[in-house]
Amino acid sequence: MLYSLYEAGFYAAAPLRAAALAARDFWSSPLNPARDSEAARRIYAGADLFVNLTRRYGRPAWGIHEVQIDGKPVRVSEETAWSTPWVKLKHFARDPDDLRQAGRSEPEPAVLIVAPLSGHYATLLRGTVQTFLQDHEVYVTDWENARNVPIVEGRFDLHDYIDHIRQMLRAIGPRPHVVAVCQPGPPTLAAAALMAEDAEPSRPASMTFMGSPIDARLSPTVTNKLAEEKPFAWFESNVIYTVPAPYAGVGRRVYPGFVQLAAFMSMNLERHQEAHLQYLQHLMRGDGDSADKHLDFYDEYLSVLDLTEEFYLQTIDQVFQRYLLPKGELEHRGRLVRPELIRDIGLLTVEGENDDISGIGQTQAAHALCAGLPEELKEDYVQPHVGHYGVFNGRRFREEIYPRVRAFIGRTQPAFDKQRRSA
Template sequence: MLYTLHETGYYGATPLRLAALATRNFWSSPLNPARDTDFGRRVFATADLVSNLTRRYRQPDWGIDSVTIDGEAVKVRPHTVWSSPWVKLTHFARDMADMRKAGRNRLEPAVLIVAPLSGHYATLLRGTVQAFLQDHEVYITEWQNARSVPVMEGRFDFHDYLDHVREMLRFLGPRPHVVAVCQPGPPVLAAAALMAEDEEESRPASMTFMGSPIDARFSPTVTNRLAEERPFAWFASNMIYTVPPPYPGMGRRVYPGFVQLYAFMSMNIERHQEAHLRYLQHLMEDDGDSAEKHLEFYDEYLSVLDLTEEFYLQTVDYVFQRYLLPKGELVHRGRLVDPGKITDVALLTVEGEKDDISGIGQTQAAHALCAGLPDALKADYVQPHVGHYGVFNGRRFREEIYPRVRAFIAEHESRFDKSRAAA
């Protein structure tokens, strides 16, 4: 019922949205002699804010057409190289002629960035991708919005997610590198453990976990405490709704993206209100640069997707309530998952000092679980002064975190090359 009410509200606001758009266009028209007056800017700013608050925020574009490598502009073309109904594996192919101009004549390490399936689209990692493109062949998971997947395609749960990660690593070939950002940490570690136990050729050469809830018992945050305080039945009864028509996935039971978005925004509602008031003021003052930065942030932040009922509830149960992986109790397709079986997959954990979603220690817990790894293959880094999003985006990520990840991958790519040559 809530999903239907949400959609009714959106369509019910259509007259207001159209009126706001018409007003905005009128007061921004170069043919309007009053558009640069104080009154004109105020009306335009108000109409623009209303139109933005009532519009549909769809999946953003990547907007990555080129990357600068050693001073040379290298063209980039994102395209799908593997897919299922639930995910697209996108490769950001760099132009080889431009790469040669930049002095890059050898094949660079393949890196699979596993984006979170937790409400936002993979484009939230745009800055992450741009950084990795400087030194790697970059692939990223683009998870599908559950409301866009017809019911006839069946279920998609935690175990299916794990299987998809394994399939994509196999697609990339021998010993790729994997980077898990936030939510994917537990299933990616589990996938690596199973591949290591099976001695698969495509098991990762290295795995990097960034702000991931490997063991959510450490430094519990507001999100963790909510999962602990509420019984599992509460989540099943209050967080799951049915997709209404006209979406392709109508009838599917989902955890709607807008529910999670409202929950996140309510945690910092005053900050969001102040941001929109500042945006209104910037428009009135004709400060286009500041207003554009606001739009760029909220175009991404307000674009959300739905999760299937089974994936969401299993994640709550496995990761945030029963802690199955760190307790050694996670069973996948009848097999016990044991990260201790990992012996030659290098491990790097990255955390933010001020992370209020995955607290300090939750990601570091991977080191204790990977007891079979020698210390020489382990590294840990805590970035001062950053919160959750600063772990994988922003200036400190580009200048302080990414160089460490790059050096770690290069070190273990070299190790793999040497072992392959010896063989």
């Protein structure tokens, strides 16, 4: 019912939104002689803010067409390397001729970046992808909005997620590296453990976990405490709704993106209110650069997707309430997941000192679980002065975290190159 009311509210606001658009266009038109007056800027700012608060935010474009490598421009094309109704495996292919011009003639390590399926689109990692493109062949999981998947396509749960990671690693080829950002940590570790036990040729050469709830019992945050304090039945009864028409997934039970977005924003409501007030003031002062920065951030932040009921509830139950993976009790398709059997997959964990989503220690827990790994294949790093988002994006990521990840991938890559050449 809530989903239908939400949609009804959006369409009911359409006349007001159209009027605000007309006012915004009129008072900003170069043909309007009063456009530079204080009154015009105030009306324009108010109309623009109303439009942005009530419009629909769709899937953002990746928009990655070029990357700078050693000071040389290298063209990038976006390709779909593998897909199901639930995900597209995006390959950001760098132009071979441009790479040679930049002095990169040898093949570089393939990296699968597993984007979180937790409310936002994978494009939230645009900066992460652009950074990795400097030194790697980059693939990323571009998850689909559950409301757009017809119900005839069946279910998608946490174990389907694990299967998808395994299949994508196979599609990339022998011994790729995998980087899991936040939520995908537990299922990615599970996939790697299963592949290691089976000695699959496409098991990862290394795995990097960034701000991931491998063991959510450690340093619990507000998010962890909410999942703990509420009984499982509360989540079933209060956050799951049915997709209405006209979406392709009509009838599917989901955790709606707008519900999760409301939860995100309520955690820092004053900060978001202040940001929008500053945006209004920037527009009234004619400060277009500051206003554009605000829009760039919120165009991404307010673009959300729905999660299937079964995936969301299993994640709450198995990751945040029963902690099956760190307790050694996680089963996949009737088979116990055993990270201690991983012997030849490098492990790097990265955490942020001020992370308020995945507390210090939650990601580091992977080291204890991978007890069979030699110490030379393990590394841990805590980045000072960054929160959750700063672990995988922003200046400190580019300048301090990424060089460590690149070095770790490079350190684990040569041995596997040697294995391939002698095979």
